Amino acid sequence: MLKPGATIGILGGGQLGRMLSVAASRLGLKCHIYEPGAGAPAGQVAERIFTAPYGDTGCLRAFAEGVDVITYEFENIPTAALDLLESLRPIRPGRHALAISQDRILEKSFLNEIGLTTAPWAEVTDAASLEAAIASIGAPSILKTTRLGYDGKGQARIMTPEDAPAALAAMGGATAVLEGFVDFSAEISVIAARGLDGAVACYDPGENVHRAGILHTTTVPAKIPPSLRSDAVLIAARILNALNYVGVLGVELFVTPGGLLVNEIAPRVHNSGHWTQAGCAVDQFEQHIRAIAGWPLGDGSRYADVEMLNLIGADVARVPEFARAKNTQIHLYGKAEAKPGRKMGHVNRVL
Amino acid sequence: MLKPGATIGILGGGQLGRMLSVAASRLGLKCHIYEPGAGAPAGQVAERIFTAPYGDTGCLRAFAEGVDVITYEFENIPTAALDLLESLRPIRPGRHALAISQDRILEKSFLNEIGLTTAPWAEVTDAASLEAAIASIGAPSILKTTRLGYDGKGQARIMTPEDAPAALAAMGGATAVLEGFVDFSAEISVIAARGLDGAVACYDPGENVHRAGILHTTTVPAKIPPSLRSDAVLIAARILNALNYVGVLGVELFVTPGGLLVNEIAPRVHNSGHWTQAGCAVDQFEQHIRAIAGWPLGDGSRYADVEMLNLIGADVARVPEFARAKNTQIHLYGKAEAKPGRKMGHVNRVL
Known part of the structure; x- marks a missing residue:
């Protein structure tokens, strides 16, 4: 400690x-x-x-x-x-988790190896492997670079096989992965933590809404049945233990008719966990610090319903309005310039 | 803004x-x-x-x-x-509030002038004025330097008139004030804020317990009837408006059989307001920043019962215990050495 x-x-x-x-x-x-x-x-x-x-x-x-x-x-x-x-x-977290999360193929292989379901996927390195992947996974599907992609960057949709050449060109020669579209009713996140002593704690799952490929809101509690809530927590715990992980990890999950699919994992505090600042005694940031510092994990029980709203680019002009709102916490990031798509801050509203 | x-x-x-x-x-x-x-x-x-x-x-x-x-x-x-x-x-807050709070005599005169009750008091500059003060106020009473006193320093108790010479000597030649002992059932604090636009907001009063002259716990809600709660808030508002104040102010009040007496005011965020970090959307620190920055005052409604416990000196050794406790927020101050009487941190426990 x-x-x-x-x-x-x-x-x-x-x-x-x-x-x-x-x-x-x-x-x-x-x-x-x-x-x-x-x-x-x-x-x-x-x-x-x-x-x-x-x-x-x-x-x-x-x-x-x-x-x-x-x-x-x-x-x-x-x-x-x-x-x-x-x-x-x-x-902390260690190199293994980092290596996996840096590479979509390593990540999906790891998730599948520990028994978790992902969207169907195939590695794509050239036109031939893309053609084979489309034949197996179908269209619509989405081609993503395996590395350095976030917030919708490095991605190209394939609505019909005719889109393949343009999508491949958009990868710029990088190894890519073709992912099948998933028929999901909601995206949820679990923010989970594992301590240096192996103890695991999970925050209540939140429900995410994206706009233009960027997280827009996370709302807790997610509107999912208790069985899926348990599944989500168990999935997060399985990932943490398999990685011998220390710190906070974000897990994005799709809610589908067949159960939960893992979309991706992030070996760090996560935008979809910002609501914990308003609804818990110990938020995700302190939980991460506690874990990597060898402290006991803190009490992350949720004691309020919260909606987290990201302030992207020009949204930051709404701050005077939020400053007057009831039950509203403002968090600005101290960035000088509000560029389009740039995360400038967020607000947590206790519902 | x-x-x-x-x-x-x-x-x-x-x-x-x-x-x-x-x-x-x-x-x-x-x-x-x-x-x-x-x-x-x-x-x-x-x-x-x-x-x-x-x-x-x-x-x-x-x-x-x-x-x-x-x-x-x-x-x-x-x-x-x-x-x-x-x-x-x-x-901000302005010089007037600062001048008053730097001098017990100015402070008590100001409070009395705006119609607020304090303990009986008299200025003491020498043995003769001390003798006169004891004759008028009685003993037990307490002699305090008018300036630079806090956390019980610069104070001497007078249990009988025979204590007068030693008490006067303890003042080291500084102007002092003799205060009558007050028969109070509790000490409460109101943390109040006034914006640049003149708007006033008060946090719910907390009940303070001191040990060895230093704040030990503040608990909200204070166990006082609604009428005293209203009185406390009105007293704070009267002080803020009379000072044309901008920022957060702490008001310490004694609960007596005859109503509330003002003990002292502090033109700043106050130790007895630390509980707001765990029980409100906007805590006293952000409220102060909002006020002096010309922002609208934030929502300081209390949504939880909280006990704030100061960690004084060696109390900081209890941090591992608090780190494992439910519903407990730790706040440490980053001080290198735990000297006796030194404020090392506090914990807010949601009750």
């Missing part, structure tokens, strides 16, 4: 790092941020920020040597940087 | 500044801290910290010029520093 006064290193200085740093402060822990980009939101509430590219081994080393444990707020950290950091300090 | 990206300057880098800075971050506002002492808790979660004495006019000027508005986490800021800062940026 890291003592108050210890320091946590966070790779990535965006809003997740920002809210992790604030949560760590409640436990008397300091945070150092490593972020290549200038003006990082997390730097405004951290003891120290290292602004340098991931290839700067001197800066990486100085960062690692100043902290007790390293975590991250996003998956796509260069492997060489991780190799160096791991030689100096523990990285 | 300060726009996200604006910067708030906070005089004082202790736990109140620390929690103010975290609250400001939720509104997209940055904080700069000014604190003479090294290793300030607030510096761990602020964009910038100026470590310099209040006599360093160059550093004060640089601090002021980098922020949009200035506030403070404690009352005893040197007047010359305030004069300089006020010439550069608005200070």
